[in-house]
Amino acid sequence: MRLLKRVVWVVVLALLLAAGGVATFALRPIEMATSPQEFTVRPGPMRAVARQIAESGVAVSPFALAWLARLTGQAGSVKAGSYQIERGITPLALLDKLTRGDVTQAEITFIEGWTFRQMRAALDAHPDIAHDTRGLTDAEVLQRVGAPESAAEGLFFPNTYLFAKQSSDLEVLKRSYQAMQRLLDAEWAARDPNLPLRTPYEALTLASIVEKETGRAADRATVASVFINRLYRGMLLQTDPTVIYGMGANFTGDIRKRDLTTDTPYNTYTRAGLPPTPIAMPGQASIRATLKPARTDFLYFVARGDGSSEFSRNLDDHNRAVARFILKKSQP
Numbered sequence: 001m002r003l004l005k006r007v008v009w010v011v012v013l014a015l016l017l018a019a020g021g022v023a024t025f026a027l028r029p030i031e032m033a034t035s036p037q038e039f040t041v042r043p044g045p046m047r048a049v050a051r052q053i054a055e056s057g058v059a060v061s062p063f064a065l066a067w068l069a070r071l072t073g074q075a076g077s078v079k080a081g082s083y084q085i086e087r088g089i090t091p092l093a094l095l096d097k098l099t100r101g102d103v104t105q106a107e108i109t110f111i112e113g114w115t116f117r118q119m120r121a122a123l124d125a126h127p128d129i130a131h132d133t134r135g136l137t138d139a140e141v142l143q144r145v146g147a148p149e150s151a152a153e154g155l156f157f158p159n160t161y162l163f164a165k166q167s168s169d170l171e172v173l174k175r176s177y178q179a180m181q182r183l184l185d186a187e188w189a190a191r192d193p194n195l196p197l198r199t200p201y202e203a204l205t206l207a208s209i210v211e212k213e214t215g216r217a218a219d220r221a222t223v224a225s226v227f228i229n230r231l232y233r234g235m236l237l238q239t240d241p242t243v244i245y246g247m248g249a250n251f252t253g254d255i256r257k258r259d260l261t262t263d264t265p266y267n268t269y270t271r272a273g274l275p276p277t278p279i280a281m282p283g284q285a286s287i288r289a290t291l292k293p294a295r296t297d298f299l300y301f302v303a304r305g306d307g308s309s310e311f312s313r314n315l316d317d318h319n320r321a322v323a324r325f326i327l328k329k330s331q332p
Helices: 002-027 046-055 062-071 091-100 116-125 138-144 169-189 200-213 217-233 240-250 257-261 284-291 315-330
Strands: 037-041 081-085 105-109 160-164 300-303 309-312
Touching: 002 062, 002 091, 037 046, 046 062, 062 091, 081 091, 105 116, 116 169, 138 169, 160 169, 169 200, 169 284, 200 217, 200 240, 200 284, 217 284, 217 300, 217 309, 240 257, 300 315, 309 315
Parallel strands: none
Antiparallel strands: 037 081, 105 160, 300 309
16 A cells, blocks of 8 residues: 555656646747747648757757647647747747747739739749749649639739748739739629620730820820720721730830831731730729720820820821820930
8 A cells, every 4th residue: 555655656746747847848938049030831740840840940859849739739730831930939839829820921012014924033033932833834824723714914913912931822823813803803893884895804905905005094094095995996906015015025125117017916006906815914903994994085195205195086186296295206
């Protein structure tokens, strides 16, 4: 009987010492050489997660951290991602941060008027994104984000996107694609009646031209009205940005007369109607202006050189505007 009591006391003492050791480990601040410190957790079991944290330079025992996670019931709730911790954090607080998914965030901005090539270049250059699209064709990228379209141009909404560091670039692209689809559907549903546009995709294509042709926001709806009026009348759109887009790498910064007469699928001086795809990412303002254009009888416009445009109702007035704002400027 006396021996049994001794055994019980030894067990109780061992448990108390173990509990004290666990409590000491759980509540003692982690030693850090630098603060703040960042690390990335990849999906996997708690033992592997603890090892990743320690290998990143965080001075914590992987064995002890994994056991603490099991004792607290948090081992299966850790979320992958990039994290940042500061001096003073304890292992218990670290586990709480990991299970909340309190990841560090980065951001990327896609600019109105960018092409899909420029968008992909920005993603490829971003240091905090997992570059899963590298080596993929545009068609393969569209397939991965769930887009049924065959051409990627114009399908993504220009905006600033926040994301957890080391998120896949495919996740960012999918969000941008879905944002454009939601916006386009809403604007199409609220469009002016009797527009010469048959589908939301045609509206997106024209909006991309409006985006590239607008130098001042106040002119956007009037610029859109010119193209709408031309489509109504069956006139050629005759817009330089589509010609430039069709030239691709052959465009060196100057558009010449022979470029306007060289036929491509995007040359709106030689082909009637809209080009086959958008030529850039239009913003919401350009989409809205395209689907709710100003009511005008303008058929021409020319850049004044200060970001604004001079609008004309007939060719004679337009030629005078060209002489005033373009030819005069080019004269010595």
